[in-house]
Amino acid sequence: MRKTIAILIVLFAVMLSSEWCQAGGKKDRQADYAGSRIRFKVLIHYTEYAEEAHVQFAHQTISFFQKLTVGNGFEVDVTTDLKDHALDELLKYDVLISANSAPHSPQERRLFEEYMENGGGWIGFHAAAYNDRNTNWPWFLEFIGGGVFKCNNWPPQPALVKLDTRRHPVTKNLPREFVIPASEFYQWTPEPRSNKDIKVLLSLSEKNYPIGLKDIVYGGDWPLVWTNKNYRMIYLNMGHGDESFIDAEQQLLFINALRWIVSTNLAGNPFND
Numbered sequence: 081m082r083k084t085i086a087i088l089i090v091l092f093a094v095m096l097s098s099e100w101c102q103a104g105g106k107k108d109r110q111a112d113y114a115g116s117r118i119r120f121k122v123l124i125h126y127t128e129y130a131e132e133a134h135v136q137f138a139h140q141t142i143s144f145f146q147k148l149t150v151g152n153g154f155e156v157d158v159t160t161d162l163k164d165h166a167l168d169e170l171l172k173y174d175v176l177i178s179a180n181s182a183p184h185s186p187q188e189r190r191l192f193e194e195y196m197e198n199g200g201g202w203i204g205f206h207a208a209a210y211n212d213r214n215t216n217w218p219w220f221l222e223f224i225g226g227g228v229f230k231c232n233n234w235p236p237q238p239a240l241v242k243l244d245t246r247r248h249p250v251t252k253n254l255p256r257e258f259v260i261p262a263s264e265f266y267q268w269t270p271e272p273r274s275n276k277d278i279k280v281l282l283s284l285s286e287k288n289y290p291i292g293l294k295d296i297v298y299g300g301d302w303p304l305v306w307t308n309k310n311y312r313m314i315y316l317n318m319g320h321g322d323e324s325f326i327d328a329e330q331q332l333l334f335i336n337a338l339r340w341i342v343s344t345n346l347a348g349n350p351f352n353d
Contacts, residue, residue, distance in 0.1 A: 119350040120174035120342050121155045125162060127181040133236075133321040134207045138179035141205065144325050145177065148335070154342075162188040167195065174350070175201035175312075175341045178208035180319065182220060193219050199346040201312040203337055206319025210266065224315060225278040225308060227268030234295035236262040236320050240285040241304060249340045250305070250314065251281050253332065260330050261323040271301045281305045281314075282333075305333070312344050 122145060126138035146156050157173075159165065162183055170176070170191060182204070183192045196202060209224045211217065221228070233239075242257045265284060272278045284291070284302035291297050304317040314337045318324050325331060343349045 118152060119154050119353070120345070121157070121172060122175050122177060122338075123165075123170070123173040124156060124158045124177045124179055125160070125181070125183075126158070126179035127160055130180050130207065134180040134319070136322045137205065137319045137324055140322060140325050141177065141179040141319075144331075144334070145338070148338075162191050165191070167191060167198075170195050171198060171200060173200070174345050175203060175338065177338075178202065178204040180205065180207045182208050182210070182217075189217060189220070196223065196311055196313070199312065201341040201345065202314070203341055204313070204315045206263070206266070206317055208319075209315050209317075223308060223311065223313070225268075225272035225275045225306065227270055227272050227275075230267045230269040231297055232264045232266050232295060233292035233297050234264060235293060236264045236323075237291070237293075238262050239265065239288050239291065241282055242285045243282055244280045244303075248279075248281055249343070250333065250336045253336070254282075254329060257285060258329045259327075260318060261327045263318050263320045263324065265302065265304060265317050267297060267300060267302055272303050272306050273301055277309050278303075279307050279309055281307065305337075312341055312346075314341060 124142055124145065126135075126142070128135055130138075142156075142158055148154075149156055162170070163185070176192075176195065183189045204224075210229055211221060211224070212229050215221070215228075238259050238261055240257060240259050243251050243254060246252055246254075246256070273280050280303040282303075282305035284304055286299070289297070289299050305315065307314045316334070316337060318330065339351070343351055
């Protein structure tokens, strides 16, 4: 199965960087194959001012997505401050990836809200959705599904996960159950699944309980990947430390998430051009 997943990842990378000919198509695509075809743009936002494991993940996230640009299929820019981009410039990016942090300053938060409300796309990992009673950002709380941080397992460890649905582009080619690399996982209250606007795609399997050696969680619903149906967004609870990109199945999940968010661009699906 892992060999099959690895092959699928290679195929997805090729699809992101090349033009696939439809059967019977006669259009000359030689110029596209020459490497001049840029399908979409990605902006990765992260901070260096976070715990070491979250910074490690951010650096690996940047490297992972930059490697996928082979053949100039898309562009990746990186920023530590959204205020460096005016709204019209930010809207030129098909997707904003928050690697280890949500916007913090009032200006950054306002820009992010306007970007998303105007059709922007978002992929958030792990700490990018962290919020508690001190966050004081009602819009963001609604955006991620209404849940605040409840608890987490500790130390980081691998976990068995299960698909909530295979009828979604992000999960359609994944096993119904598989083990993901070591991470800490946030649990939320109220649980995101209780929000009618949230579509949960993947959850921690109850077979893990109790999970943790120091901070132990004994049960409860534990969504790991979901989308708010009112926005072009997906949240993935993984993203702690330096092991998140060692597993082919989890890499495929990340690529699926990128491709899905890009494909839902209000301006049209760039993969259909």
